[in-house]
Amino acid sequence: MTATPSHADWMDTLAVYLRPRVLIVLFLGFASGLPLALSGSTLLVWMREANVDLGTIGLFALVGTPYTVKFLWAPVVDALNVPVLSRLLGRRRGWLIFSQILLIGAIVLLATRDPAVSPWAVAFGALLVAAASATQDIVIDAFRVESLDEREQAAGMASYVAAYRLGMLASTAGALFLVTGFERYGFDRAGAWTAGYLAMAALMAAGLVTTLLATEPDRSAEAIRQQAGDGALVRVAKAAAGAFSEFLTRDLAVAVLAFVVLFKFCDAFAGTMTAPFVIDLGFTRDEYAAIVKGVGLAATLIGGFAGGFIARALPLATALWVGALLQMVSNLVFVGLAFAGTNLWALSAAIIAENFAGAIGTVIFVAYLSALCWSPAHTATQYALLTALAAVGRTYLSAGAGYVAEATGWPMFFALSSLAAVPGLVLLAVLQVRGHFAGLDQADRAKAK
Numbered sequence: 001m002t003a004t005p006s007h008a009d010w011m012d013t014l015a016v017y018l019r020p021r022v023l024i025v026l027f028l029g030f031a032s033g034l035p036l037a038l039s040g041s042t043l044l045v046w047m048r049e050a051n052v053d054l055g056t057i058g059l060f061a062l063v064g065t066p067y068t069v070k071f072l073w074a075p076v077v078d079a080l081n082v083p084v085l086s087r088l089l090g091r092r093r094g095w096l097i098f099s100q101i102l103l104i105g106a107i108v109l110l111a112t113r114d115p116a117v118s119p120w121a122v123a124f125g126a127l128l129v130a131a132a133s134a135t136q137d138i139v140i141d142a143f144r145v146e147s148l149d150e151r152e153q154a155a156g157m158a159s160y161v162a163a164y165r166l167g168m169l170a171s172t173a174g175a176l177f178l179v180t181g182f183e184r185y186g187f188d189r190a191g192a193w194t195a196g197y198l199a200m201a202a203l204m205a206a207g208l209v210t211t212l213l214a215t216e217p218d219r220s221a222e223a224i225r226q227q228a229g230d231g232a233l234v235r236v237a238k239a240a241a242g243a244f245s246e247f248l249t250r251d252l253a254v255a256v257l258a259f260v261v262l263f264k265f266c267d268a269f270a271g272t273m274t275a276p277f278v279i280d281l282g283f284t285r286d287e288y289a290a291i292v293k294g295v296g297l298a299a300t301l302i303g304g305f306a307g308g309f310i311a312r313a314l315p316l317a318t319a320l321w322v323g324a325l326l327q328m329v330s331n332l333v334f335v336g337l338a339f340a341g342t343n344l345w346a347l348s349a350a351i352i353a354e355n356f357a358g359a360i361g362t363v364i365f366v367a368y369l370s371a372l373c374w375s376p377a378h379t380a381t382q383y384a385l386l387t388a389l390a391a392v393g394r395t396y397l398s399a400g401a402g403y404v405a406e407a408t409g410w411p412m413f414f415a416l417s418s419l420a421a422v423p424g425l426v427l428l429a430v431l432q433v434r435g436h437f438a439g440l441d442q443a444d445r446a447k448a449k
Contacts, residue, residue, distance in 0.1 A: 016155040021147050024214045028096075028140045029160035031207025033167025035103055035133035038110065038200055039063050039126035041275045042175050045285065046193050048276050050116035058402020061272055063126040066134040067391035074138050074384035075240035090216030092146070095139045100207045103132035107204065111197030114190050134388075136207070141387065142380030145373070146217035157370065158308040161363050165300045171200050176289035243381035247372075252436050256372070259427040260386055263320070263365055265393035266421035267327045267358055270334065270414055272398040273405050274354075277334070280410070282342040291347050296355035303356035307363030316368060317437040320428055323361035328421035330357035334414040365390070371440045 016022060037043075047057050077095050081087070086094030110125030148156040175196045182192035247253060278288050310319045333350040340346035369386045405413040431437065 017159060019155075022156050022159055024210060025144050025148065025156045026159040026163045027206060027210040028143065028214075029163030030167040030170075031100065031204065031210065032133075032137055032140050032160075033164035034171050034200065034204060034207075035107065035129055035136075037168050037171040038107060038175070038197065039129040039133070041271075042172050043110075043115075043122070043126055044275045045176065045279065045288070047115045047119065047122070048279050049189065049285075050114070052115055052119055054276060054402040054406050056119060056402075057276060058272065058405075059399055060123060060126070061395055061399045061401070063123055063130055064391060064395035066127070066131040067137075068388050068395045070134040070138055071381065071385035071388045073135070074381045075236045075243065077135065077138050078142070078380045079236045079238070089211075092139055092143045093211050093214060093216055096136065096143065096211040097208065099132055099136040099139060100204060100211065103129065103136060104201050104204045106132045107197060107201035111194045111201065116190070137387065138380065138384045141383045143214075143217060145370070145380070145383065147214075157366055158305060158363065161307075161359070161366060162301055162304045165297070165304065165359065169294075169297055169300075170203060173289040173294050175200055176285050180286055180289075240381065243385070247382055247385070252431060252434055255427055255431060255434075256436065257389055259424060259431060260369070260389045261392045261397075262424035262427060263324065264327070264361065264390060265397055265424060266331060266417055266419075267361065268394035269398045269401055269420050270331045270354075270417035271358075272394070272401040273413065274334075276402075277338075277405070277410055278347070281338075281347075283347065287344065287347075291344065291351055295348050296351040299352040299355040300359045303359030304363050306356075307360035310360065311364050311367040315437065316371065316440060317428070317432045319364045320368060323357075323364040324421060324425055324428060326357035327361045328418050328425075330354045331414050331418040331421075335411045338410040338414065 017026075044057055044060065047060065081091050082094040082098045084094075085097050088094070089097060106125065106128035110122065110129055113122040113125045115122045144156055144160060178199050179192045179196040182195045183189065187195060250256070275288070279285075283291075307323065310322055314322070330353045333353045337343075337346050337350040369383065369390070372386060373382045401413075401417075404416065408416065
């Protein structure tokens with residue numbers, strides 16, 4: 001008698017992933033993940049091949065600044081329309097199309113710069129890519145929250161994270177394979193990199209098509225009606241003041257914000273230098289693409305869905321402990337790889353462990369950030385604030401990673417990157433003891449009523 005309900009539950013769970021709104025979020029996740037590596041790890045490989053020194057490469061983490069401060073213009077995205085586009089498509093879709101067009105243009109600009117000749121011009125191009133990408137992320141996060149109902153949120157989150165990683169795969173392994181292919185067809189190295197980046201700009205068309213096929217969320221239209229009569233500056237001021245004041249007056253707000261910054265820090269600190277590390281060990285570009293971003297894909301996808309299962313099956317605090325500890329331990333695998341040298345099996349094992357643990361941690365962390373956004377009136381701006389703070393570790397705290405690697409050597413660097421998880425673990429323990437997660441559970445129950 002129990003087999004049929006169980007089977008039905010599984011079928012219902014799987015069917016959620018095929019709902020049109022969840023599929024739209026899936027493809028938007030791909031568009032969101034694609035640009036990140038173009039101003040990050042893929043760009044670092046390009047720069048290393050152009051013989052840019054490690055210290056400068058490490059400083060390039062700073063081009064991720066827009067991801068950190070995107071909450072500053074999130075109220076503008078929340079409150080204002082894009083001329084013409086918003087009238088034709090709605091506020092959310094208008095902003096999506098606008099940001100995607102800017103993003104394509106920025107990638108094309110970056111493609112025409114040469115890090116060997118003008119690394120700071122490359123930095124400017126990468127900064128523009130990051131700014132347009134951060135704006136797109138603001139809109140996609142708001143669109144996801146507003147489009148999906150409570151029963152679709154978990155599936156939407158898992159689909160988004162999986163597709164995000166696929167987008168990153170396309171702009172890492174895909175871009176590197178393309179560069180190699182262009183070289184084989186007679187392009188010089190600089191020309192091959194330019195062509196590879198132009199191909200990535202063309203791939204962003206997937207986001208444009210998805211946005212045009214989507215429908216404007218009802219909640220977005222309702223918010224516009226509620227703002228009717230207010231001037232543009234008044235709407236922006238209300239969106240900003242309401243979002244920040246509501247969050248900062250919560251209990252343990254400072255500790256929560258610090259935890260958001262530090263939870264993924266150890267993962268980001270090691271990840272900043274993973275590409276130069278693999279190249280320095282003696283692996284070829286194709287080996288890096290095939291193993292680091294190819295073999296690791298399966299581990300990432302499995303880890304993402306495992307993270308979703310853990311987030312649903314365990315209390316939120318317990319799930320965060322699991323994710324944090326897995327991230328911490330996975331960094332130590334690279335210590336062994338540093339001693340193993342150019343061993344393809346050792347590289348595969350290290351990447352599988354890192355991608356699996358990182359995906360679990362990411363999904364659980366996204367679930368936590370979503371749980372923090374209690375107020376429907378300020379979800380987009382608050383989520384932008386939280387994700388921007390989460391980028392602090394990747395952008396600012398990781399900026400000196402190259403200097404640390406040069407000073408200590410690769411084995412000690414990855415050992416230290418593992419210890420970078422300790423402050424986040426301490427804060428997690430403090431929040432748990434102070435009842436923070438019990439309060440989130442109560443907020444979720446109240447929101448579900």
